[in-house]
Amino acid sequence: MYYQLSDFESLVESAVLYIRQKGRSEATINHFKWQWEQVRQYLKKREMETFSARDIMGYCNDKFGTTDYLSLKKYQHDCARQLLCLAEFIESGQMPDALRVQHADYDVRQWNPVFSAFMEEKRRQQRRTGTIYLYKCYLCNFLRAMLQQEINAPAMLNSFAIAGYITHMYSQSKGAKEVSLRVIKVFLSYLYANRLTDKDFSTVVPRGRFPKRSEVPSVYTPDELQKILSCADRSTRTGKRDYAFLLITYRLGLRISDLVSLKLQNINWECNELSFIQVKTGNPVTLPVPEDVGNALIDYLRYCRPNVPASYVFVSRNYPYGKLCPKLISQVIRSHIRASGIDTGNRKTGAHAFRHSMAYNLLAAKTQLPVISEIMGHSVLATTMCYLRIDIESLRACALEVPSFPCDFYQQKGGFFYE
Numbered sequence: 001m002y003y004q005l006s007d008f009e010s011l012v013e014s015a016v017l018y019i020r021q022k023g024r025s026e027a028t029i030n031h032f033k034w035q036w037e038q039v040r041q042y043l044k045k046r047e048m049e050t051f052s053a054r055d056i057m058g059y060c061n062d063k064f065g066t067t068d069y070l071s072l073k074k075y076q077h078d079c080a081r082q083l084l085c086l087a088e089f090i091e092s093g094q095m096p097d098a099l100r101v102q103h104a105d106y107d108v109r110q111w112n113p114v115f116s117a118f119m120e121e122k123r124r125q126q127r128r129t130g131t132i133y134l135y136k137c138y139l140c141n142f143l144r145a146m147l148q149q150e151i152n153a154p155a156m157l158n159s160f161a162i163a164g165y166i167t168h169m170y171s172q173s174k175g176a177k178e179v180s181l182r183v184i185k186v187f188l189s190y191l192y193a194n195r196l197t198d199k200d201f202s203t204v205v206p207r208g209r210f211p212k213r214s215e216v217p218s219v220y221t222p223d224e225l226q227k228i229l230s231c232a233d234r235s236t237r238t239g240k241r242d243y244a245f246l247l248i249t250y251r252l253g254l255r256i257s258d259l260v261s262l263k264l265q266n267i268n269w270e271c272n273e274l275s276f277i278q279v280k281t282g283n284p285v286t287l288p289v290p291e292d293v294g295n296a297l298i299d300y301l302r303y304c305r306p307n308v309p310a311s312y313v314f315v316s317r318n319y320p321y322g323k324l325c326p327k328l329i330s331q332v333i334r335s336h337i338r339a340s341g342i343d344t345g346n347r348k349t350g351a352h353a354f355r356h357s358m359a360y361n362l363l364a365a366k367t368q369l370p371v372i373s374e375i376m377g378h379s380v381l382a383t384t385m386c387y388l389r390i391d392i393e394s395l396r397a398c399a400l401e402v403p404s405f406p407c408d409f410y411q412q413k414g415g416f417f418y419e
Contacts, residue, residue, distance in 0.1 A: 002050045003090065008040050015089045022095075023318040035082040053087040060084070096286060110152040111143045118190050138176075138183040141169070148311045154196040157164055157169055159204045162188070166205060181205055217356035217386070218347035224340070225250055231339040237304040238317055244300040249333070249351055249396050251293050253358035255280060256326045256351045267297070278377050285377045361383070 004012055015036070016029055024032075042059045043051050060083045064076055085095040118139075122132055145165045151157060165186065170177040188202040218233045220228070229246055233239035245259055254262075256277035268277040272294060275286045289297075301313070308321045316328075334349045347353065357378070362372050373384040 001023040002052045005040075005043055005049055007049060008043070009194075011090070012036050012040075012390075015086060015095075016217060018084075018089065018095060025318050031078075031084050032085070035079055036086055037087065039083065053090040056083055056087040056090065060087075093395065110147060114191070114196065115143065118187060121190070134179060135183055135186075139187055142180070142187070144186050145169075153192045155198075155203055157188075157197055159192075159199075159201065162201055162204050162370040181207070182311070217359075218349075218353040219357045219360040220342070220347070220353060221357075222361060224342050225354075227342060228333075228336050231336045234299075240296075240300045241305040241314060241317070242336070244296040245329060246294045246333065246336065247293050249329075249354040251290055251357060252287050253355045254375075255355065256329050259329060259351075259379075260314065260324045260326055262313045265311065269294075269314070280378060281379050283377060283379060287375065325358055 012033065016033060019032060022083040025334055039059055041058060041264050042062075043055065048055065048335060053187045060080055063083075064080060088095050099152045119132065119136065121137055127135075143164060146152075146157070146161060151161055162184075168183065169180060185202045185205040185207075188197070188205065189200065190199060191201065229243065229250070234243050248254055249256075249259060250326035252274065255278070260277060261279055262274075262276060267289070269273060272289045273285065274289050277284055297313070305313075306315060306317070308315065310321055310323070312323050314324045316324060330350050333351050333354065337344065337349045359376060361370055362375070369381060369384055373381050376384060378384050
């Protein structure tokens with residue numbers, strides 16, 4: 001469908017009305033409008049009297065220099081998403097419900113029969129949703145690399161192509177490389193077990209030998225955490241919500257996955273307890289609700305939370321008031337840390353830093369490790385022991401004095417080696 005350039009403003013008005021009816025905030029709408037204005041300037045500069053969705057995509061490709069949107073940075077990905085929404089609206093009068101770029105599984109469509117069968121086997125093995133997602137992402141990257149070398153079937157695989165890919169992949173991230181190696185190794189073993197390859201190419205893939213927990217956990221002192229919490233504007237609905245989950249993350253050490261999955265029925269107001277099943281481990285956890293956490297929750301639930309049938313404690317502020325996105329919580333925490341003016345140095349600013357801080361404060365209060373392990377919801381005590389590295393005062397108490405040597409030791413061979 002073609003539009004006149006003079007009709008661009010009316011098209012934008014219709015598109016804005018569409019996303020406003022979808023419950024998008026005014027701030028989000030302004031981002032869309034700004035990006036679409038760049039398209040109008042682009043068309044005007046090229047003196048195009050008419051335009052179509054193809055011209056929108058042409059602008060997108062000129063702007064980012066690629067059609068592989070999965071390789072873009074987050075900000076670029078968001079811009080591309082807004083442009084794709086306008087192109088879709090021109091074609092069909094609608095936009096994707098999620099308003100995001102769909103995962104490009106079609107990039108490996110020539111591998112789809114094998115790829116789909118492998119993913120289905122993982123689902124039958126009852127792998128967790130997060131694990132399935134990791135298999136999907138890392139395996140798609142591997143298969144796209146094979147397609148670039150014109151390898152579009154298992155029978156065409158060879159050791160050189162596989163070794164060439166794993167040599168250069170994720171050179172800046174050891175953790176991502178380790179996970180990718182495991183996924184590729186499992187996939188190649190699957191191909192050999194199902195007689196899709198003559199050789200077991202999994203032997204070409206080395207085992208990831210990267211030390212776990214090599215970094216010291218990032219922690220913040222109680223004074224710093226109070227500064228961060230004070231940055232939440234509790235006079236607004238959003239501020240009350242943000243303050244509530246910031247306080248829960250700090251005081252109870254919940255993982256983001258558990259926080260966004262927290263439901264109203266998990267709160268026992270009579271006993272002042274929080275009982276839930278951990279998403280990561282599947283273990284049940286019961287935690288006491290401190291008075292300040294309880295008051296923050298009541299303030300949010302009574303005055304700010306939309307009156308919707310959804311059972312989740314924390315819901316989005318816009319229609320359809322669904323479950324919060326984990327990335328939103330991380331972004332809120334980072335923004336509050338920046339607003340507090342704290343010098344973070346090399347410390348991380350994500351939600352997990354709050355969890356580490358709670359463990360650090362418990363250690364500083366001389367809390368026993370088994371108690372901390374139970375509060376944190378760790379499956380084994382060894383996981384909790386990694387926090388011992390941040391308890392500097394207790395480590396100092398473990399230091400031993402260096403014994404002195406007798407004078408005869410330094411006088412060996414006339415003291416030649418110790419002058």
